[in-house]
Structure formats: structure tokens, C-alpha cells
Amino acid sequence: MTTYQAQGEAEFGDYVALLKPRVMSLVVFTAFVGLVVAPGGMHPLVAFCAVLFIAIGGGASGALNMWYDADIDAVMRRTRARPIPAGRVSGAEALGLGLALSGLSVMMLGLAANWFAAGFLAFTIFFYAVVYTMWLKRSTPQNIVIGGAAGAFPPMIGWACATGGISLESLLMFALIFFWTPPHFWALALFMKEDYHEAGVPMLTVTHGRDVTRRHIFAYTLVLAPFAIWLGLTPVGGPVYLGVAVALNALFIWRGWQVMRRSDAQSNADGHRAEKSFFKLSLYYLFAHFAALLVQHWVAA
Numbered sequence: 001m002t003t004y005q006a007q008g009e010a011e012f013g014d015y016v017a018l019l020k021p022r023v024m025s026l027v028v029f030t031a032f033v034g035l036v037v038a039p040g041g042m043h044p045l046v047a048f049c050a051v052l053f054i055a056i057g058g059g060a061s062g063a064l065n066m067w068y069d070a071d072i073d074a075v076m077r078r079t080r081a082r083p084i085p086a087g088r089v090s091g092a093e094a095l096g097l098g099l100a101l102s103g104l105s106v107m108m109l110g111l112a113a114n115w116f117a118a119g120f121l122a123f124t125i126f127f128y129a130v131v132y133t134m135w136l137k138r139s140t141p142q143n144i145v146i147g148g149a150a151g152a153f154p155p156m157i158g159w160a161c162a163t164g165g166i167s168l169e170s171l172l173m174f175a176l177i178f179f180w181t182p183p184h185f186w187a188l189a190l191f192m193k194e195d196y197h198e199a200g201v202p203m204l205t206v207t208h209g210r211d212v213t214r215r216h217i218f219a220y221t222l223v224l225a226p227f228a229i230w231l232g233l234t235p236v237g238g239p240v241y242l243g244v245a246v247a248l249n250a251l252f253i254w255r256g257w258q259v260m261r262r263s264d265a266q267s268n269a270d271g272h273r274a275e276k277s278f279f280k281l282s283l284y285y286l287f288a289h290f291a292a293l294l295v296q297h298w299v300a301a
């Protein structure tokens with residue numbers, strides 16, 4: 001394994017970048033919604049602390065991922081300016097930060113909420129940093145399908161903070177993110193294929209090509225929709241959520257179909273326009289589902 005030494009002065013922003021703040025913002029939002037819509041209700045200050053500790057745990061897992069993946073990140077255009085490959089933060093510093101924040105976030109969540117939620121957070125950090133990053137990412141094109149579970153646990157952690165357990169609703173929130181992750185990521189992989197190829201990462205686009213990946217994206221939009229709608233039929237759902245879910249799933253399936261019908265020639269000719277816009281739609285899709293759960297909760301209160 002390559003050892004990465006820092007070659008220049010790190011700024012505070014470099015340490016923040018190690019926590020993958022942009023991706024984690026949506027992760028943390030889903031945890032927040034899971035916590036708020038759960039029955040029981042928590043004191044607002046305790047709820048705030050719980051979400052903060054989940055955010056720190058998510059960030060910690062991002063730092064562990066960047067420590068382990070520095071060799072891959074150094075090769076890919078999208079990631080080569082990250083703090084470790086760019087030489088501003090050493091691998092050892094990132095590892096230390098990731099481990100320290102992991103321990104801190106799990107302990108503090110246990111004290112603020114409960115130890116079931118804290119154990120769940122620890123398991124999620126382990127799943128992203130070890131199961132996905134160290135094992136699956138480099139070994140199978142199903143890496144993000146199985147590894148995606150890590151990103152799907154946060155609303156269950158939020159729910160567990162409020163209730164101390166698991167329920168059908170929290171399992172369906174998990175399913176919503178779990179089946180959303182493949183279309184979300186593979187859309188990006190369609191226009192980043194060369195990056196992954198050069199880095200030797202066996203993403204589906206690299207191992208099976210773009211056409212197979214396009215068919216997989218469409219298939220997952222079909223699998224995803226029933227779970228998104230089912231969630232709307234549980235006690236956390238209702239007309240507001242169902243309206244958003246039906247409209248967005250119809251749109252996601254339609255746009256997934258359009259992506260599937262494209263050829264490489266079309267895609268190359270217009271700079272992967274449909275793929276890029278489908279990726280953006282995926283971010284909006286997940287945010288809107290969880291925002292709708294929140295609005296539904298407030299409307300019903």
C-alpha cells in the first residue's frame with residue numbers, strides 16, 4: 001500500500017473535505033427525517049445532538065474511505081485534487097481523524113440517544129469503510145449494490161435514536177435508498193467510465209459496458225418504485241408523500257427508459273447530456289422523497 005505524506009500546508013478546509021460534506025449532507029438529511037417522523041418524539045436538543053453525532057460518524061467514514069482509496073483517487077480526474085492525493089494531508093492524519101471521529105461519534109450517540117442506535121452507527125461506519133471500501137469496491141461490479149446498504153442505514157439510525165428499534169417504516173426507508181443507489185451511481189459511472197477504467201475499479205460500466213449498465217439503471221427504477229409507494233401507505237405516509245412519490249417515480253422510470261434507449265454514439269455526441277441530467281434527477285428524487293415525509297409529518301401533526 002502506498003504511503004501518502006503531506007507535502008504542503010493543510011488548511012482547515014482540507015480536513016472538512018476529508019469528511020465528504022456534500023454527499024454526507026443528503027445522508028444526514030435522511031437520518032434527520034428518520035428521527036423526526038418516528039413515533040415517540042425526542043427532546044429537540046437531544047435530537048439535534050443525535051443528528052450531529054450521526055453527521056460526525058458519516059464524515060468519519062468518509063475520511064476512512066479517503067485514506068484507503070488515496071491510490072485510486074490519485075488516478076481519477078474527478079478525485080485527484082482531494083487532500084491526500086494532492087499532498088496537503090497525509091494518509092496517517094486522515095486515518096487518525098477517521099478513527100478518532102468514529103469513536104467519538106459512536107460514544108456520544110450512545111450517551112445522547114441509546115446504545116442500539118450507537119451500535120447501528122458503528123456498524124454503518126464499518127460497512128462503508130471496510131465492507132464497501134476495502135473489500136467490495138475493488139473486487140466486484142456489484143460493489144455499489146451491496147455497499148449501498150451503508151448509505152441506506154442512516155434513516156434507520158435516526159429512527160432507532162427515537163424508538164430504540166426497527167420497524168416496517170424504517171425498513172422501507174432503507175429500501176428506498178438501497179434501490180435508489182444503483183441508478184444514482186451508475187448514471188454517474190456512464191460519463192466517468194474512463195476514470196474508473198484507468199483506476200482499475202471494476203464498476204459495471206468497465207466490466208460489462210455501458211449498454212448493460214443502462215439496462216440495469218432502468219431495471220432498478222422499476223424495482224425502486226413499489227418500495228417508494230409502499231412507504232406512503234404506512235403510518236408515516238399520506239397524500240402529500242404519495243403525491244410526490246407517484247409523480248417522481250413515474251418521472252424516474254420515464255427518464256431511466258430514455259437513458260436505456262440511448263446508444264454510446266448518441267451519448268458521446270451530446271456530451272452525455274441525458275445521463276448527466278438523470279444523475280441530477282436522482283439527487284432531487286431522494287431529497288424530495290424525504291422532504292415530503294417531513295412535510296407529511298408536519299401536516300398530520
Ligand code: HEM
Nearest residue numbers: 022023026027030144147148151152177181185188283286
Ligand atoms: C455506494 C453508494 C454510493 C456511491 C458509490 C455513490 C457515489 C457517488 C459519487 C462517485 C458521486 C460524485 C461526486 C462526488 O465525488 O462528490 C456522488 C455524488 C453524490 N452522492 Fe452519491 N453515492 C452513493 C450513495 C449515496 C447516498 C446514500 C447518498 C445520500 C443519501 C448520496 C448522495 C450524493 C450526493 C448529494 C452527491 C452530490 C455531491 C455533490 O454535489 O458534489 N450518494 N455519489
Ligand SMILES: CC(C)=CCC/C(C)=C/CC/C(C)=C/COP(=O)(O)OP(=O)(O)O
Nearest residue numbers: 023027057058061065124125128150151154
Ligand atoms: C452515517 C454513516 C456512517 C453514513 C455513511 C454513508 C455512506 C456510506 C455514504 C456513501 C456515499 C458515498 C460517498 C459513496 C461514494 O462511493 P466512493 O467512496 O466509491 O466514491 P468516491 O469515488 O467519490 O470516493
